[in-house]
Amino acid sequence: MTRRSVVFAAPGRIELENDAVPSPGDGEVLVRALVSGISAGTELHVYRGDISEGVLLDESLPALQEPLRYPTTYGYASVGERVDDGRRVFAFQPHLSHYVARDDELFELPAELSFEAAALWPSAETAVNLVLDARPLVGERVLVVGQGVVGLMTTALFARFPLAELATVDPIESRRVASERRGAGRSVHPDEASELENFDLTVELSGTSAGLDVAIAATGFEGRVVVGSWYGDTPVPVDLGTHFHRGRLRLISSQVSHIGSALRSRWTKKRRMQVAAASLSNASVEELITHRFPVERAAEAYALLDEHPERCLQVLLTYT
Numbered sequence: 001m002t003r004r005s006v007v008f009a010a011p012g013r014i015e016l017e018n019d020a021v022p023s024p025g026d027g028e029v030l031v032r033a034l035v036s037g038i039s040a041g042t043e044l045h046v047y048r049g050d051i052s053e054g055v056l057l058d059e060s061l062p063a064l065q066e067p068l069r070y071p072t073t074y075g076y077a078s079v080g081e082r083v084d085d086g087r088r089v090f091a092f093q094p095h096l097s098h099y100v101a102r103d104d105e106l107f108e109l110p111a112e113l114s115f116e117a118a119a120l121w122p123s124a125e126t127a128v129n130l131v132l133d134a135r136p137l138v139g140e141r142v143l144v145v146g147q148g149v150v151g152l153m154t155t156a157l158f159a160r161f162p163l164a165e166l167a168t169v170d171p172i173e174s175r176r177v178a179s180e181r182r183g184a185g186r187s188v189h190p191d192e193a194s195e196l197e198n199f200d201l202t203v204e205l206s207g208t209s210a211g212l213d214v215a216i217a218a219t220g221f222e223g224r225v226v227v228g229s230w231y232g233d234t235p236v237p238v239d240l241g242t243h244f245h246r247g248r249l250r251l252i253s254s255q256v257s258h259i260g261s262a263l264r265s266r267w268t269k270k271r272r273m274q275v276a277a278a279s280l281s282n283a284s285v286e287e288l289i290t291h292r293f294p295v296e297r298a299a300e301a302y303a304l305l306d307e308h309p310e311r312c313l314q315v316l317l318t319y320t
Contacts, residue, residue: 011049014299037077037119050232062116079118100135117285124276127153133254141165143199146206157185175240207270209236
């Protein structure tokens with residue numbers, strides 16, 4: 001039996017390779033993939049070559065612990081079926097039609113979660129982690145800059161809190177509309193961001209230096225700016241002038257590989273994944289999934305995300 005693998009042959013070049021389906025060893029399970037989700041954040045950096053070779057992409061995930069070297073496989077949102085018993089599972093695995101994993105690396109899909117929705121599980125987990133790091137307070141004014149998949153999920157979580165205001169920023173009109181459907185009181189174009197001011201908490205998820213400047217400028221005295229974007233090797237000029245300095249603003253890094261130390265004793269990876277799954281089961285996931293490509297057309301999927309982000313949100317690869 002042959003396995004198909006999506007390979008990042010070089011920056012900007014995707015190839016499909018075939019090899020033998022691996023055999024599981026002791027304590028391992030063979031999984032046949034159904035779908036996998038492409039990340040429009042870190043994964044596009046890998047596609048574009050925005051990350052230096054030799055960087056560990058995620059030391060917390062066994063499948064991604066090798067230093068980045070082209071050619072490479074990448075990805076962390078695979079949903080499939082265990083070959084031994086047919087149960088549907090999620091795994092933090094690259095885009096492979098078949099793979100082996102330890103049983104404790106697999107997350108069984110909750111009954112209410114479709115296999116396509118499960119491909120968004122890592123994005124939901126990231127949104128949960130962002131909110132845990134942000135620690136919104138009752139009556140706060142909150143701003144989320146960037147309404148891609150993670151931004152929209154983060155907005156939906158914030159909408160559950162008793163906030164005084166929840167606003168968002170994104171240059172793409174369809175995303176602003178989706179943002180308001182998910183609970184934002186208003187969503188504005190970056191050109192209108194100058195009207196946003198005195199927010200207690202802002203979250204930057206645009207992946208751009210301009211978005212970070214919008215977040216900083218909109219934050220009030222002694223407010224918090226949570227930075228969830230990873231910019232890779234792209235230089236990020238930031239306006240840390242009078243408003244930032246005299247305003248005593250706090251820049252907080254949020255990254256999903258680790259749970260913040262203040263919560264680590266009570267929050268586990270499993271607990272965070274359970275909360276993320278519950279948020280997915282109540283979300284309108286279908287609106288977020290805009291494109292499905294058979295794995296044979298993976299190169300087209302990456303080109304679409306890279307060249308026309310205004311046309312898509314979550315892109316899935318499908319396996320038959």
